Amino acid sequence: MLENIKNFASQFFVTGDPLIYGADVSIVLTTLAIVFVLTYFKKWGWLWREWLTTVDHKKIGIMYIIASLLMLFRGGVDALLMRIQLAFPNMPFLHSEHYNEIFTTHGTIMILFMAMPFMFGLFNIVVPLQIGARDVAYPFLNAVSFWLFFLGAMLFNISFVIGGSADAGWLSYPPLSENQFSPGPGQNFYIWGIQISGIGSLATGINFIVTILKMRAPGMKLMDMPLFTWSVMASCIMIIFAFPVLTVTLALLFIDRFAGAHFFTIDGGGNPMMYINLIWIWGHPEVYIVVLPAFGIFSEIVSTFSRKPIFGYTSMVFAMMIISVLGYFTWVHHFFTMGAGANVNAFFAVTTMAIAIPTGVKVFNWLFTMFRGRIRMEQPMLWTIAFIPCFLIGGATGVMLAVAPADYQYHNSYFLIAHFHQVLIGGVVFAYVAGLIYWWPKMFGFKLNDRLGKWAFWFWNIGFYVCFMPQYALGFMGMTRRLYTYGNWDLGWAPLNLLSTIGAFLMGIGFIFQAWQIIYSIKHGERDVTGDPWDGRTLEWSIPSPAPHYNFAVIPHAAGKDVWWRMKEEMKQGKAKQEKPKLEPIHMPKNSGIPFVMAVFWFIAGFGFTFAPTDITFGETKLTFVWISMAVIGLLGVGLCMLARSFQYDTDYYIPVDEVKRTEASLGRVV
Amino acid sequence: MKKQKLLRRVVFFIMAALATMLLAGCENYIVLNPKGPVAETQYRLIIISIILCLVVVIPVLAMLVYVVWRYRDKPGNKAPYTPEWVDSKTLEIVWWGIPIVIIAILGFFTVRDTFALAKPQDPETKPLTIQVTSLDWKWLFQYPEQGIATVNYIEIPTGVPVQFVVTSDAPMNSFWIPQLGGQTYTMPGMAMGLSLKANEPGEYFGSGANFTGEGFAHMQFKVVAKSQAEFDKWVQSVKQTAPALTKDGYKELAKPGISDKQFYSSFPPELFKEIVDKNGGQYYKQHEHHMKMNQNTNHGDMNHDANQHMEHGANQHEMSGMKADK
Numbered sequence: 001m002l003e004n005i006k007n008f009a010s011q012f013f014v015t016g017d018p019l020i021y022g023a024d025v026s027i028v029l030t031t032l033a034i035v036f037v038l039t040y041f042k043k044w045g046w047l048w049r050e051w052l053t054t055v056d057h058k059k060i061g062i063m064y065i066i067a068s069l070l071m072l073f074r075g076g077v078d079a080l081l082m083r084i085q086l087a088f089p090n091m092p093f094l095h096s097e098h099y100n101e102i103f104t105t106h107g108t109i110m111i112l113f114m115a116m117p118f119m120f121g122l123f124n125i126v127v128p129l130q131i132g133a134r135d136v137a138y139p140f141l142n143a144v145s146f147w148l149f150f151l152g153a154m155l156f157n158i159s160f161v162i163g164g165s166a167d168a169g170w171l172s173y174p175p176l177s178e179n180q181f182s183p184g185p186g187q188n189f190y191i192w193g194i195q196i197s198g199i200g201s202l203a204t205g206i207n208f209i210v211t212i213l214k215m216r217a218p219g220m221k222l223m224d225m226p227l228f229t230w231s232v233m234a235s236c237i238m239i240i241f242a243f244p245v246l247t248v249t250l251a252l253l254f255i256d257r258f259a260g261a262h263f264f265t266i267d268g269g270g271n272p273m274m275y276i277n278l279i280w281i282w283g284h285p286e287v288y289i290v291v292l293p294a295f296g297i298f299s300e301i302v303s304t305f306s307r308k309p310i311f312g313y314t315s316m317v318f319a320m321m322i323i324s325v326l327g328y329f330t331w332v333h334h335f336f337t338m339g340a341g342a343n344v345n346a347f348f349a350v351t352t353m354a355i356a357i358p359t360g361v362k363v364f365n366w367l368f369t370m371f372r373g374r375i376r377m378e379q380p381m382l383w384t385i386a387f388i389p390c391f392l393i394g395g396a397t398g399v400m401l402a403v404a405p406a407d408y409q410y411h412n413s414y415f416l417i418a419h420f421h422q423v424l425i426g427g428v429v430f431a432y433v434a435g436l437i438y439w440w441p442k443m444f445g446f447k448l449n450d451r452l453g454k455w456a457f458w459f460w461n462i463g464f465y466v467c468f469m470p471q472y473a474l475g476f477m478g479m480t481r482r483l484y485t486y487g488n489w490d491l492g493w494a495p496l497n498l499l500s501t502i503g504a505f506l507m508g509i510g511f512i513f514q515a516w517q518i519i520y521s522i523k524h525g526e527r528d529v530t531g532d533p534w535d536g537r538t539l540e541w542s543i544p545s546p547a548p549h550y551n552f553a554v555i556p557h558a559a560g561k562d563v564w565w566r567m568k569e570e571m572k573q574g575k576a577k578q579e580k581p582k583l584e585p586i587h588m589p590k591n592s593g594i595p596f597v598m599a600v601f602w603f604i605a606g607f608g609f610t611f612a613p614t615d616i617t618f619g620e621t622k623l624t625f626v627w628i629s630m631a632v633i634g635l636l637g638v639g640l641c642m643l644a645r646s647f648q649y650d651t652d653y654y655i656p657v658d659e660v661k662r663t664e665a666s667l668g669r670v671v
Numbered sequence: 672m673k674k675q676k677l678l679r680r681v682v683f684f685i686m687a688a689l690a691t692m693l694l695a696g697c698e699n700y701i702v703l704n705p706k707g708p709v710a711e712t713q714y715r716l717i718i719i720s721i722i723l724c725l726v727v728v729i730p731v732l733a734m735l736v737y738v739v740w741r742y743r744d745k746p747g748n749k750a751p752y753t754p755e756w757v758d759s760k761t762l763e764i765v766w767w768g769i770p771i772v773i774i775a776i777l778g779f780f781t782v783r784d785t786f787a788l789a790k791p792q793d794p795e796t797k798p799l800t801i802q803v804t805s806l807d808w809k810w811l812f813q814y815p816e817q818g819i820a821t822v823n824y825i826e827i828p829t830g831v832p833v834q835f836v837v838t839s840d841a842p843m844n845s846f847w848i849p850q851l852g853g854q855t856y857t858m859p860g861m862a863m864g865l866s867l868k869a870n871e872p873g874e875y876f877g878s879g880a881n882f883t884g885e886g887f888a889h890m891q892f893k894v895v896a897k898s899q900a901e902f903d904k905w906v907q908s909v910k911q912t913a914p915a916l917t918k919d920g921y922k923e924l925a926k927p928g929i930s931d932k933q934f935y936s937s938f939p940p941e942l943f944k945e946i947v948d949k950n951g952g953q954y955y956k957q958h959e960h961h962m963k964m965n966q967n968t969n970h971g972d973m974n975h976d977a978n979q980h981m982e983h984g985a986n987q988h989e990m991s992g993m994k995a996d997k
């Protein structure tokens with residue numbers, strides 16, 4: 001018996017690597033510490049009532065952001081491990097298999113479990129406040145989305161200690177990702193982690209489109225909306241068209257792996273080229289999904305800190321909409337070298353370059369928003385100003401990559417790696433960090449410390465260029481991506497790799513400064529008593545910080561652009577109507593535990609499916625039956641949760657006027 | 672302002688270090704040091720695109736620095752402040768116009784060369800054919816006309832077009848010799864063409880560019896270009912000294928693992944076709960009819976009997992930028 005258990009454990013857990021054992025220990029210790037703290041301070045009830053069951057968009061947003069920062073940490077540590085290995089290619093630090101797992105998890109986590117949730121967090125916190133709404137259109141669904149993302153991410157992450165991680169690259173091309181070449185649960189963890197969180201992403205896309213279309217404050221026309229809200233709209237439109245493709249693609253891959261179908265293996269009449277097309281039909285829009293909101297954030301910040309409305313508003317909206325459509329017609333540029341032919345390559349080369357046009361226009365508009373403005377160098381603005389040159393160069397190298405015949409030389413090389421990190425870090429990460437600092441006071445009621453923030457800023461920026469500029473050069477030296485060593489073939493790559501690693505560590509230090517900045521500011525941060533710390537322009541700055549849970553005591557009338565700015569102008573000139581607004585009871589959704597429970601069932605189902613195609617044995621018996629039962633139980637649980645929700649009628653309540661009055665008074669507002 | 676000075680010094684130091692490292696050893700930039708017509712065309716495009724991008728990037732960066740400096744919020748800043756100025760038709764037309772023009776120019780060159788590279792490099796000369804198979808984790812090269820085969824090593828005559836026909840008997844890889852020309856995917860069950868030529872004798876670096884798993888980092892190979900006479904001599908010496916590649920020998924070779932250079936004096940004549948077929952090549956024959964639609968080049972030179980089939984494969988991909996299959 002003991003023998004059987006030992007044997008099973010050695011198949012089930014990842015063993016044999018000191019790094020992994022270290023991680024095991026730290027995971028166990030952290031979990032114990034959390035359980036201990038929650039129990040000691042009697043916080044379990046609080047956790048359940050205030051967070052696990054919440055449907056409040058602001059709290060959901062905060063949870064998204066916490067999760068994404070943790071994922072940024074994990075992805076960042078992965079990146080540093082890889083960089084160490086590449087700086088010393090002959091050192092037996094990461095062996096091949098481990099390196100492959102790490103770049104696969106790094107890529108997947110950074111895009112799907114860092115950028116996406118960070119973005120959703122900002123959507124959640126900002127959009128309802130910007131359009132003068134009290135919550136999103138479907139608060140319950142919003143909670144479902146979050147928990148699906150979170151448990152999907154957890155499922156993907158545990159592969160690190162249980163079963164082994166995926167190691168076929170972040171897009172898992174077949175045939176490498178098929179059973180023949182990647183047996184074992186790793187690839188299934190990848191599929192199910194992404195599937196489960198992908199359902200959540202799709203629901204969020206729908207939720208925010210409806211919210212923006214239906215829940216704007218009276219008077220706010222579409223063409224008056226703040227640009228961040230517009231960018232969310234553009235991004236969500238892309239989500240609802242792109243994510244179903246991902247779901248179907250991964251489902252087919254799983255059927256290949258589980259049931260021995262041949263959708264993507266050519267020897268059974270399937271076609272791996274189909275997978276590559278499908279995954280990029282999702283994958284390319286995906287990068288615009290994460291970068292469009294970044295444009296939105298920068299638009300808000302540039303305008304606020306230049307004390308000028310955004311220049312060329314109409315053209316900004318138009319540009320974003322063009323990008324969201326054109327973004328669908330460029331996917332083939334990820335595999336010009338697959339040999340689709342001159343006609344196809346020429347078409348996709350031109351569409352890809354065409355995207356640079358609206359993007360370039362946006363840069364000019366940002367510049368002219370600053371032109372003849374008054375630029376305040378606060379933290380969010382610093383990140384914005386650093387973003388422009390970074391994105392400009394990243395965009396330029398993107399145009400270079402779009403030149404199809406030249407791409408035959410850049411493809412899969414470090415030139416490509418440098419390009420996409422430049423747009424993902426310089427565009428997406430810089431934007432989300434800027435947005436986080438900008439909206440932080442609205443979330444928590446205090447500002448983030450300036451001095452530490454500036455240190456972080458400089459470390460990130462200098463580190464970025466030191467890390468990635470040499471990689472362009474490495475691409476020209478013929479260094480291909482996904483190499484764990486080049487020791488036996490060094491063509492002068494080593495010094496530049498070392499330099500690049502130094503840069504990566506500088507960014508790591510930047511991250512530490514950010515963590516420190518947050519912890520320090522919790523204690524010492526400047527309190528935001530006005531609710532409008534940056535002299536803002538849009539509605540979210542008209543309410544107290546942190547926002548009360550019903551957001552607006554009275555829904556504002558919001559005609560025209562930059563509503564709050566104009567209200568302030570009118571108040572200054574004494575023109576504002578002084579009549580007291582009439583308070584009414586506020587209709588709010590009730591908390592619910594169902595989203596969390598349902599996501600846990602999804603997790604169980606995903607775990608079962610992950611192990612179902614594997615050969616893990618207990619003694620002599622294969623455990624397929626156990627895994628399948630687990631999957632079935634999980635799916636039944638999901639079904640039951642849906643049923644339970646359908647019969648729940650008591651889902652909302654009213655906040656009485658008295659309570660609203662009390663809350664507003666305690667926040668220093670007269671009503 | 673001591674801090675600023677220190678910062679400036681640090682930045683300067685980093686810049687200097689960067690510059691020395693980047694400039695050291697120019698011959699290391701193999702992509703920018705082409706030795707064949709395909710790589711040269713691609714090199715020209717790279718340079719054109721860099722210039723066109725710089726035409727936009729440099730002025731915009733200069734503008735950024737100027738605007739941020741001039742309009743910073745500082746007491747006593749006399750620069751104009753126009754908080755109501757939000758729109759200008761003329762300016763908007765200018766900056767929709769600039770990128771459109773740049774992209775149009777670049778698009779023109781791109782499309783022109785995409786089609787140019789899809790045509791035969793040198794239709795007059797009979798090319799040398801080399802059949803390339805990517806394995807886990809090594810490269811097998813067969814010379815059907817010479818009857819020899821090699822692993823992780825290619826020798827070619829200078830000035831003669833080389834018709835590579837690539838496939839894979841392992842996950843998809845990508846065949847890349849930067850100094851001769853860009854890469855193309857090697858896919859199981861398909862045979863695709865890539866036509867390259869070396870202008871001058873030399874040793875060139877080649878590698879697999881698309882990730883295939885554990886041993887992927889060890890898939891580099893060497894390409895040696897020599898005069899025709901020396902090349903013939905080399906073929907003779909391989910024929911005389913090297914062992915034969917048998918079917919069993921191939922099975923052994925195809926097993927996952929890394930390998931050193933190998934030479935074979937002969938190989939089973941149908942081997943390449945069998946590799947393609949066994950991985951699903953037969954399914955592509957059914958598409959033959961459909962594929963004929965794409966015919967804008969003729970396949971004369973590829974018709975040697977070992978790849979009756981392969982012709983379809985190459986045929987269906989013939990439009991691909993790089994490889995002129997003839």
Ligand code: HEM
Nearest residue numbers: 079082083103104107110111115169170424481482483504
């Ligand atoms: C914080 C600094 C970062 C560093 C130092 C870094 C470093 C790296 C390294 C060393 C690789 C592997 C290259 C290879 O061997 O092929 C890689 C791959 C990748 N990175 Fe990052 N990275 C960083 C941030 C990010 C961010 C923020 C994102 C996305 C938002 C990202 C997305 C990716 C993707 C998608 C891949 C490709 C994975 C694959 O090949 O399957 N990285 N990165």
